[in-house]
Amino acid sequence: MLLIVASGNGWPGIEQAMRVLREGGTALDAVEAGIRLVESDVQDESVGLGGLPNVLGEVELDASIMDGRNLAAGAVGALQGYEHPISVARRVMEVTPHVLLVGDGANRFAAEMGFAQRDLLTEGAQRKWCERLHEFISDDEIDDIVHRRELLPLVKSLAVQRLRHGTVNFLARDRCGAIACGVSTSGWPWKYPGRLGDSPIVGAGNYADNRYGAAACTHYGELAIRASTSRSVVLYMKMGLGIEDACQEAMRDLRPLLAAYGGTMSIVAMDRDGHPFGITSEPQGERYLVMTEESNTPEFRESTRFSV
Numbered sequence: 001m002l003l004i005v006a007s008g009n010g011w012p013g014i015e016q017a018m019r020v021l022r023e024g025g026t027a028l029d030a031v032e033a034g035i036r037l038v039e040s041d042v043q044d045e046s047v048g049l050g051g052l053p054n055v056l057g058e059v060e061l062d063a064s065i066m067d068g069r070n071l072a073a074g075a076v077g078a079l080q081g082y083e084h085p086i087s088v089a090r091r092v093m094e095v096t097p098h099v100l101l102v103g104d105g106a107n108r109f110a111a112e113m114g115f116a117q118r119d120l121l122t123e124g125a126q127r128k129w130c131e132r133l134h135e136f137i138s139d140d141e142i143d144d145i146v147h148r149r150e151l152l153p154l155v156k157s158l159a160v161q162r163l164r165h166g167t168v169n170f171l172a173r174d175r176c177g178a179i180a181c182g183v184s185t186s187g188w189p190w191k192y193p194g195r196l197g198d199s200p201i202v203g204a205g206n207y208a209d210n211r212y213g214a215a216a217c218t219h220y221g222e223l224a225i226r227a228s229t230s231r232s233v234v235l236y237m238k239m240g241l242g243i244e245d246a247c248q249e250a251m252r253d254l255r256p257l258l259a260a261y262g263g264t265m266s267i268v269a270m271d272r273d274g275h276p277f278g279i280t281s282e283p284q285g286e287r288y289l290v291m292t293e294e295s296n297t298p299e300f301r302e303s304t305r306f307s308v
Helices: 008-022 027-039 085-095 103-112 123-133 141-142 152-163 221-227 230-238 245-260
Strands: 003-007 059-068 072-077 100-102 168-173 180-183 207-208 215-219 265-271 276-280 287-292 299-302
Touching: 003 008, 003 027, 003 265, 008 027, 008 072, 008 103, 008 168, 027 059, 027 168, 027 180, 027 207, 059 085, 059 168, 059 207, 072 085, 072 103, 085 103, 085 180, 100 103, 103 265, 123 152, 141 168, 168 215, 168 265, 180 207, 180 215, 215 221, 215 230, 215 245, 221 245, 221 276, 230 245, 230 265, 276 287, 276 299
Parallel strands: 072 100
Antiparallel strands: 003 168, 003 287, 059 072, 059 180, 168 180, 207 215, 215 265, 265 276, 287 299
16 A cells, blocks of 8 residues: 655645655655655745754754665754755665764765755745844844854743744655655754754654554654654554554653643654554644545645643
């Protein structure tokens, strides 16, 4: 059974992902193809080109990809100047002895692999950055922010948006029954330079294992790191829970963290047999996307609400 499950903002790429599967491509190929289109969507301010920058006005991108056939994984964090971190992450998985490259090392690797450089800061994102910082510091301070000695107090003042910020999640199952997952994000807007959320952390932001299933997270990434949320979903399925119960149990693990730190968490998942599920602690609810081999168009489904 061919299946694509994606977070709601995966709309620009989900049909292409399914096209890859229908044409005989692997789950990994589908995940990468779908996420690349979201990374190029300037309307999505939480992923790729047009993503909102860190406190210095720099767009830093994070991504990871995982192959459920053999638990191979690759990731990049705080990547600057390259539009498709998901593709760079896949190359990390395929050609290096490592799993995660960050910062200058990730930039150098992307250049070595022949990826084209691009300015990721759009006029709209730069304008929003200036407007937001102007609520706390003067124009002169914004112009000289790179030389500002103390950034942490400003980052804390700007931090209200940590409570809900986006990531694109893609899970795929191909004709051979192989499962893959991937995530990509520009991270927390106005973040401290070098901050990594759960997206590039395998086991936190995503996890795939052909024997049991796959899961991926979005929203307050620091909490998913603390609880290893995506791995937990898959582990609970390994322990014999059905996909819905596995996601519920992973959210129960997060409950004390959500209560202590605020914010929200959403999970999309699939089991090894191709059953999808979505769950969220977002009070207003959330939708995720599902597309099967028989689908003419992607279907939005309501995520199950989890009460904190």
